[in-house]
Amino acid sequence: MDKNKRKAYIINTIAIIFLYLVFFILIQTKVMNKYFMGIAIMTCIMIIMAMSLNIVAGFLGEMALGHAGFMAIGAYSSAYFSIALMDTGFPLPNIIVLILAMFVGGIVTGIMGFLIGTPTLRLRGDYLGIVTIGFSEIIRIFFINFEPTGGAAGLKGITKLVNFNNVYWITIVIIILIFTFGRSKQGRAIISIREDEIASEAAGIPTTRYKVLAFTVSSFFAGIGGALYAHYQAFVEPSKFGFMFSIEMFVIVVLGGLGSLTGSIVAAIILTALPEMLRGFAEYRLLVYSLALIVMMIFRPQGMLGRSEFSLTKFIDSLILRKDIKNSIDGGETR
Amino acid sequence: MDLFLQQLINGLNVGSIYALIAIGYTMVYGIIKLINFAHGEIMMFGAYFAFIFATSFGMPIWAVILVPMIIMALAGVAVEFIAYRPLRDAPRLSALITAIGVSLFLQNLALLIFKADPKVMPKLFPETIINLGGVEISSTTLVTIGLSLFFMVLLDLYIRKTKQGRAVRAVSEDKDAAILMGINVDRTISLTFAMGSALGALGGILYSVAYVQVFPTMGVMPGLKAFIAAVLGGIGIIPGAMLGGFIIGMVETMTKAYLSTTWADAIVYIILILVLLFKPTGILGKNTREKV
Numbered sequence: 001m002d003k004n005k006r007k008a009y010i011i012n013t014i015a016i017i018f019l020y021l022v023f024f025i026l027i028q029t030k031v032m033n034k035y036f037m038g039i040a041i042m043t044c045i046m047i048i049m050a051m052s053l054n055i056v057a058g059f060l061g062e063m064a065l066g067h068a069g070f071m072a073i074g075a076y077s078s079a080y081f082s083i084a085l086m087d088t089g090f091p092l093p094n095i096i097v098l099i100l101a102m103f104v105g106g107i108v109t110g111i112m113g114f115l116i117g118t119p120t121l122r123l124r125g126d127y128l129g130i131v132t133i134g135f136s137e138i139i140r141i142f143f144i145n146f147e148p149t150g151g152a153a154g155l156k157g158i159t160k161l162v163n164f165n166n167v168y169w170i171t172i173v174i175i176i177l178i179f180t181f182g183r184s185k186q187g188r189a190i191i192s193i194r195e196d197e198i199a200s201e202a203a204g205i206p207t208t209r210y211k212v213l214a215f216t217v218s219s220f221f222a223g224i225g226g227a228l229y230a231h232y233q234a235f236v237e238p239s240k241f242g243f244m245f246s247i248e249m250f251v252i253v254v255l256g257g258l259g260s261l262t263g264s265i266v267a268a269i270i271l272t273a274l275p276e277m278l279r280g281f282a283e284y285r286l287l288v289y290s291l292a293l294i295v296m297m298i299f300r301p302q303g304m305l306g307r308s309e310f311s312l313t314k315f316i317d318s319l320i321l322r323k324d325i326k327n328s329i330d331g332g333e334t335r
Numbered sequence: 336m337d338l339f340l341q342q343l344i345n346g347l348n349v350g351s352i353y354a355l356i357a358i359g360y361t362m363v364y365g366i367i368k369l370i371n372f373a374h375g376e377i378m379m380f381g382a383y384f385a386f387i388f389a390t391s392f393g394m395p396i397w398a399v400i401l402v403p404m405i406i407m408a409l410a411g412v413a414v415e416f417i418a419y420r421p422l423r424d425a426p427r428l429s430a431l432i433t434a435i436g437v438s439l440f441l442q443n444l445a446l447l448i449f450k451a452d453p454k455v456m457p458k459l460f461p462e463t464i465i466n467l468g469g470v471e472i473s474s475t476t477l478v479t480i481g482l483s484l485f486f487m488v489l490l491d492l493y494i495r496k497t498k499q500g501r502a503v504r505a506v507s508e509d510k511d512a513a514i515l516m517g518i519n520v521d522r523t524i525s526l527t528f529a530m531g532s533a534l535g536a537l538g539g540i541l542y543s544v545a546y547v548q549v550f551p552t553m554g555v556m557p558g559l560k561a562f563i564a565a566v567l568g569g570i571g572i573i574p575g576a577m578l579g580g581f582i583i584g585m586v587e588t589m590t591k592a593y594l595s596t597t598w599a600d601a602i603v604y605i606i607l608i609l610v611l612l613f614k615p616t617g618i619l620g621k622n623t624r625e626k627v
Contacts, residue, residue: 063428063431119612120608120612122612123611123612123615125427126370126427126431127566127611127615129370129431130562130563130566130607130611131607131608131611131612133559134563134604134605134607134608135604135608137600137601137604138601138604138605141597141598141600141601141604142601144597145595145597145598243555243559244555247435247439250432250435251432251435254428254432258428284447286439286442286443286446287440287443287444287447289439290436290437290438290439290440290443291436291440293432293433293435293436293439294418294433294436294437294440297422297425297429297430297432297433297436298418298421298422298433301422301425301426301429
């Protein structure tokens with residue numbers, strides 16, 4: 001097992017560095033221009049958002065339709081913080097400012113998630129979904145009316161701190177963190193609540209505490225995603241974080257497979273990058289997208305990967321041993 | 336005092352529209368336990384059909400209202416047949432996501448056909464101002480309230496007095512027992528969708544007349560609010576949806592008039608959250624104990 005683990009770590013590290021080098025060469029040779037770089041950055045942010053939503057929607061199995069609201073809190077609080085920090089004129093390197101802003105965004109959003117989650121997680125299913133929609137809309141209306149952050153016109157004057165280089169590594173770190181969380185004692189407790197709440201309670205798991213924990217962790221990472229978004233766009237406005245944006249993120253998670261983090265990554269890449277590439281078909285884009293959603297639900301309701309994770313190690317093994325590739329997609333192992 | 340009466344009537348006006356739309360949500364939820372997100376889009380298409388019939392065809396008023404209702408009733412049945420029926424035994428989340436998919440699909444279909452720019456809805460009813468002791472009511476408001484009440488009473492009678500209505504109530508109470516009693520469940524569900532969609536279309540027409548415009552995303556906000564109204568009154572209960580609709584309309588109008596225009600929506604959501612936290616079954620809902 002230990003040997004396998006070490007092998008998996010080595011393979012994944014090589015893959016991550018290789019992928020980075022590919023991007024690095026593409027950028028250096030100007031094959032990847034500013035436009036494609038923008039898409040790549042947005043994709044990274046959506047990967048973080050989808051994975052963080054997957055903690056509540058997939059691991060905990062609750063319907064959370066208000067992720068855009070948490071992203072808004074992260075975006076606004078981190079932007080407000082970085083503007084204030086820049087104003088003091090204290091000479092800090094950009095990357096430190098970005099990391100500090102991310103932590104501020106994540107922690108403020110995490111606290112909000114805790115405050116919202118504690119009373120609402122008594123509700124289940126549809127009702128929880130409605131309440132999360134309600135909170136997300138209240139957050140949006142709050143920012144429309146809140147003058148210190150620019151009100152409906154939005155918050156301007158944020159320094160653009162995010163570029164492809166740093167967002168790539170930040171995304172990798174967050175992917176690793178969320179994976180580790182999913183495998184940890186806490187993560188497994190949360191999954192057990194999804195499987196059978198009563199049984200896990202009987203097994204001595206304090207279900208309410210773990211539900212709130214899942215909600216808080218999920219909103220913490222959503223806040224980080226929001227912080228990255230704010231420092232990439234250099235501008236945030238409340239209208240971006242509407243009901244439809246929450247739905248969009250939820251759809252990514254569902255299409256990737258509820259409970260499958262690699263599924264979320266794949267779906268986030270497909271649903272963010274592909275529509276941008278197909279700008280020419282812009283008119284039919286959303287039509288096809290919604291149709292795909294309906295067809296997917298009727299014929300493959302568990303999403304692309306279901307609950308299993310795609311494992312690079314197993315994939316390579318199956319290539320070498322010429323086994324059926326299907327084996328590489330059954331779950332539970334290291335990525 | 337006059338201003339208050341005026342606002343009261345405005346509240347009734349908006350509330351009756353929300354009530355009409357909320358009935359569609361509550362009936363569908365009652366019978367197949369699904370939040371029919373596409374209901375807002377049904378209402379939007381109803382308004383578009385009325386717009387086309389009124390401007391291009393010059394149909395008489397009763398046809399401008401009735402024909403879209405019938406078309407949308409059929410559309411509602413079609414949506415159920417194509418998108419929801421294959422998923423009836425699937426997990427509820429899948430059905431819900433399908434509903435979101437249908438909603439997005441219809442929205443973008445409308446965007447493709449009618450384009451994004453809002454169209455001006457013509458005045459369907461002859462405009463006169465009626466003065467009632469200092470309170471001015473436009474005839475449109477009176478017709479809106481009157482039509483909504485008429486159709487709500489009609490629906491209520493239909494559900495309570497006829498055989499089909501009894502079948503609808505039986506299926507939403509216990510589907511399996513209803514099958515044993517020889518009720519055709521599929522047909523009853525279709526009937527529910529037809530009635531809900533027809534009322535939704537009427538709500539859409541009246542909404543577009545009240546706000547003088549039609550556009551592809553017009554169904555989202557009133558749809559969400561009508562859904563909140565249904566939850567507020569107790570989802571699955573038809574009188575609850577009506578009550579909830581009037582409450583939401585009243586709260587919204589009164590906040591807009593006396594507190595703040597921009598916070599009106601937030602207050603609606605706050606009320607919803609408070610109701611759900613303290614009485615999740617809604618105002619008229621009965622508490623049911625959860626079985627292990």
